[in-house]
Amino acid sequence: MQQALQRSNLVPSGFVVESAYFEGNKAVIAVRALGSVGLCPSCGTVSRRVHSRYRRRVTDLPLSGRIVQLLVIARRFRCDAVTCGRQIFTERFAEGVLAPSARRTARMESIVHHLGLALGGRPAAGFAKRLMLPVSKDTLLRVVRRRSRPPTDPLRVIGIDDWAWRRNHRYASIICNLERRRVVTLLPDREPATAQAWLAAHPAISIVARDRGGGYGKRQQRPCRTRYRSRIVGI
Numbered sequence: 001m002q003q004a005l006q007r008s009n010l011v012p013s014g015f016v017v018e019s020a021y022f023e024g025n026k027a028v029i030a031v032r033a034l035g036s037v038g039l040c041p042s043c044g045t046v047s048r049r050v051h052s053r054y055r056r057r058v059t060d061l062p063l064s065g066r067i068v069q070l071l072v073i074a075r076r077f078r079c080d081a082v083t084c085g086r087q088i089f090t091e092r093f094a095e096g097v098l099a100p101s102a103r104r105t106a107r108m109e110s111i112v113h114h115l116g117l118a119l120g121g122r123p124a125a126g127f128a129k130r131l132m133l134p135v136s137k138d139t140l141l142r143v144v145r146r147r148s149r150p151p152t153d154p155l156r157v158i159g160i161d162d163w164a165w166r167r168n169h170r171y172a173s174i175i176c177n178l179e180r181r182r183v184v185t186l187l188p189d190r191e192p193a194t195a196q197a198w199l200a201a202h203p204a205i206s207i208v209a210r211d212r213g214g215g216y217g218k219r220q221q222r223p224c225r226t227r228y229r230s231r232i233v234g235i
């Protein structure tokens with residue numbers, strides 16, 4: 001069965017093509033995300049309030065023998081959650097499409113990774129150039145190293161406590177992985193809603209260690225964690 005070839009079929013899923021033009025030996029395709037909302041990475045609140053737009057250039061797979069650059073018109077959203085410390089956030093794209101701050105699309109990164117694995121740094125860089133994949137030998141090796149790292153274990157045992165941005169003035173919450181003895185993240189404040197949202201996004205956590213103050217205990221007793229059983233250890 002025949003199917004019409006749309007411009008959006010040429011770019012990663014989730015993007016809509018705004019325009020396309022040649023710039024020297026490159027094909028530049030301006031795209032924007034298909035969805036109309038953004039999800040705050042701190043608290044998970046859905047926002048439709050666009051603060052501003054900015055442009056990202058990322059390399060995609062070549063097209064008809066030309067290097068392809070996507071000009072991604074990305075949005076910054078306002079977070080309206082009262083308890084969230086983040087007022088403005090940049091939109092995220094699907095993990096298998098474009099990672100935050102990435103300079104290549106995920107499908108391009110996958111090709112770079114396999115080239116690096118098969119040929120090594122310098123030979124892979126030479127071959128990539130013939131395939132119109134602009135990537136240096138250092139980048140190839142960096143991608144191989146990064147993807148070769150074992151996946152991090154899911155967080156299971158954490159400790160949560162106060163952390164001072166400025167003593168006696170502004171406090172945040174610090175979360176540590178007690179199994180690996182490493183800081184996991186800093187939450188922007190000490191509000192129960194902020195900690196609840198973070199815990200809800202990490203359902204593998206089964207033990208939370210806290211001090212005996214009342215605030216952190218309340219955060220664990222809310223029903224946001226009904227999907228799993230939590231054991232709270234006072235320290």
Ligand SMILES: [Zn+2]
Pocket residue numbers: 040041042043044045079080081084085086
């Ligand atoms: Zn937020």
